[in-house]
Amino acid sequence: MDLARLRNSVIALAAGAIGTLGFAPFELWWCALISLAGWMWCTQRTPGFSIGFWYGLGLFSTGVSWVSVSMIDHGGASLVLATLMTGIFAAGLAIFPGLASLGFAMWRRRWPTPAREVILLTALWVTLEAFRSWFLTGFPWLLMGYVALDSPFEGYLSWVGTYGVSALLTLTAGFLCVSALTRRLSWLVVPAFIISCGLFLNTRFGPDTEGAAVNVALWQPVIEQSKKWKPEHRASWIALHLNEGLPQEASLIVWPETALPMTEDTARDALGPLDDDLRARNATLVSGVLGQHRGRYTNRLMTLGTGAGTYDKTRLVPFGEYVPLESVLRGLIAFFDLPMSAIVPGVVQDTLIHGSLKMAPLICYEIAYAGIARQQSRNANAILTVSNDTWFGHSIGPNQHQEIAQIRARELAKPVIRATNDGLTTLINARGDITHQLPRFERGVLMGTVTPSETVTPYSRAGEAPVILLLVILLTLSRRNEATMPTL
Numbered sequence: 001m002d003l004a005r006l007r008n009s010v011i012a013l014a015a016g017a018i019g020t021l022g023f024a025p026f027e028l029w030w031c032a033l034i035s036l037a038g039w040m041w042c043t044q045r046t047p048g049f050s051i052g053f054w055y056g057l058g059l060f061s062t063g064v065s066w067v068s069v070s071m072i073d074h075g076g077a078s079l080v081l082a083t084l085m086t087g088i089f090a091a092g093l094a095i096f097p098g099l100a101s102l103g104f105a106m107w108r109r110r111w112p113t114p115a116r117e118v119i120l121l122t123a124l125w126v127t128l129e130a131f132r133s134w135f136l137t138g139f140p141w142l143l144m145g146y147v148a149l150d151s152p153f154e155g156y157l158s159w160v161g162t163y164g165v166s167a168l169l170t171l172t173a174g175f176l177c178v179s180a181l182t183r184r185l186s187w188l189v190v191p192a193f194i195i196s197c198g199l200f201l202n203t204r205f206g207p208d209t210e211g212a213a214v215n216v217a218l219w220q221p222v223i224e225q226s227k228k229w230k231p232e233h234r235a236s237w238i239a240l241h242l243n244e245g246l247p248q249e250a251s252l253i254v255w256p257e258t259a260l261p262m263t264e265d266t267a268r269d270a271l272g273p274l275d276d277d278l279r280a281r282n283a284t285l286v287s288g289v290l291g292q293h294r295g296r297y298t299n300r301l302m303t304l305g306t307g308a309g310t311y312d313k314t315r316l317v318p319f320g321e322y323v324p325l326e327s328v329l330r331g332l333i334a335f336f337d338l339p340m341s342a343i344v345p346g347v348v349q350d351t352l353i354h355g356s357l358k359m360a361p362l363i364c365y366e367i368a369y370a371g372i373a374r375q376q377s378r379n380a381n382a383i384l385t386v387s388n389d390t391w392f393g394h395s396i397g398p399n400q401h402q403e404i405a406q407i408r409a410r411e412l413a414k415p416v417i418r419a420t421n422d423g424l425t426t427l428i429n430a431r432g433d434i435t436h437q438l439p440r441f442e443r444g445v446l447m448g449t450v451t452p453s454e455t456v457t458p459y460s461r462a463g464e465a466p467v468i469l470l471l472v473i474l475l476t477l478s479r480r481n482e483a484t485m486p487t488l
Contacts, residue, residue, distance in 0.1 A: 005046050009054045012042040016058025016097075022147035023063065024403035025396055029151035032144050035059070036173035040121050041181075043101045047108060052101025056094025063142045064090060066395030074225055074391055093139065096132040100124040114182060116478040118174030123471045126167045130464070133369070137318065140368045141400065144169050146407055149432055153194075155201030157410045157432070158457040162370055164467040168194050207413040207430035211381070213449040214357050216427065217250030218419040221259065222443040225390045229261050237261070238270050246274075247445050248281070252307070252354045254419040255287035257299070257364055257386040264289045264302050264310075271304070278305025284354040288363070288386050291346055298346035301361050301386065307354040311361035312346015315369055351380055357452055359384040359417065362408075367401070373408045374463060381452035383414045388421040398424055398440065406432040413455035430455065 015038025022032035039055045067089060071082040103124045104117070111120040125144075133140035145162030148154045153165050160168075172191040179187035221240060227233050238260070245255060260267040267289045268275070278285055284307030291300030291312050299313035352359040360380035364387040366372050377383055385405055389398040402424045409416040410432030418426045423440030427448045436448035458466075 012055040013058040020063040024399040047105030049102040053098035056097035060090035066397030070391040122170040209451040211452040218446040219245035257288040309350035309352035313363040
């Protein structure tokens with residue numbers, strides 16, 4: 001490797017690491033611009049897969065380092081093994097930025113000027129982000145559009161969604177870079193236009209939340225994961241939920257993902273007359289339990305009281321809820337035998353209803369999938385998501401997870417009700433702002449109100465279609481005709 005390539009590889013690695021600072025809990029959105037500009041600069045000077053790979057390694061080794069916590073604390077893996085497995089995971093994700101840089105190396109001849117190269121790089125970046133979110137069930141984490149909250153790009157979320165914001169961020173970073181390198185201020189017109197439109201759209205965003213507010217209580221039980229699934233503790237967990245997790249003031253009570261570590265039938269028997277008690281005071285309880293489907297377990301939400309609906313999770317977490325290549329890996333190390341790693345996708349997909357509140361249910365990881373959230377919320381005026389981020393301890397993973405929930409609220413203009421086992425339990429309004437929140441690792445009930453939103457955003461209607469159309473138009477208009485190009 002020559003010195004120039006080595007230098008650019010180090011810069012790309014550092015640029016990727018800087019990108020993590022754009023996401024929660026750091027929320028330095030401008031770091032995403034610096035990060036993307038660094039990737040573009042390195043790719044333009046040293047085209048090829050390796051530059052994008054080093055960038056991705058910097059981004060994902062820092063941004064998803066939290067996956068090692070579950071391996072060490074709950075999977076029995078040593079620090080060395082957990083570090084190795086996390087590194088392999090980050091390297092696998094780094095392939096996608098690598099492919100984006102490789103695509104640039106292959107096609108840059110059609111887009112030969114700096115400005116045109118920015119358009120090509122933008123299209124490649126967004127395409128590979130979308131592909132990463134789909135391939136092998138997908139991993140839609142650390143998408144650059146997630147940094148939009150409290151930034152000049154926030155106004156675009158309800159129009160073009162996360163991938164659209166990723167495209168606009170990349171274009172902005174690219175043209176800022178072009179302006180600096182060519183010393184031509186005229187190129188700043190593009191970033192100025194994008195930022196100005198974003199600020200304007202943000203002022204025009206006003207969700208329709210004129211319905212009656214609903215009193216909501218979210219129960220954060222803070223149960224140790226190592227004890228949760230042991231049968232000898234079951235009676236004490238049920239007593240804890242009944243004694244502390246049923247405030248009388250709320251008409252809607254939400255318990256987190258698998259709050260009751262048992263099947264729905266067992267849970268209903270164990271809760272006794274609770275269903276009748278809730279009906280008597282016109283209240284609803286939504287709780288996570290285990291469902292059953294063809295002799296296997298599903299990750300389920302059930303309702304008790306006056307509410308209605310049942311929901312089974314469909315998008316499962318690899319290794320957390322199912323084990324790929326199960327016949328080979330099951331039993332190899334304790335990490336592959338976690339209690340929740342034998343789940344199957346369910347088939348029951350009801351909207352959960354409590355009075356005027358029609359809630360689109362999303363369990364844990366599903367909130368990260370924009371398409372699933374759009375589909376579930378079509379007939380809903382709120383989003384309900386439950387999670388159990390206990391697996392990730394004091395890491396930054398739960399902060400990133402909550403940030404994604406805020407993004408979904410803003411994209412779809414729907415309030416989000418988010419109940420978790422040990423944090424972050426939050427109520428998020430239809431603008432994506434947190435209105436109520438419980439501290440992490442603190443047992444308690446979060447009380448607040450939720451106002452249904454009937455707003456249907458442009459993104460809710462069109463999804464990613466406008467972004468695809470825009471990128472196709474930009475690529476077509478900026479591509480140099482082959483007939484006009486010199487023969488090499």
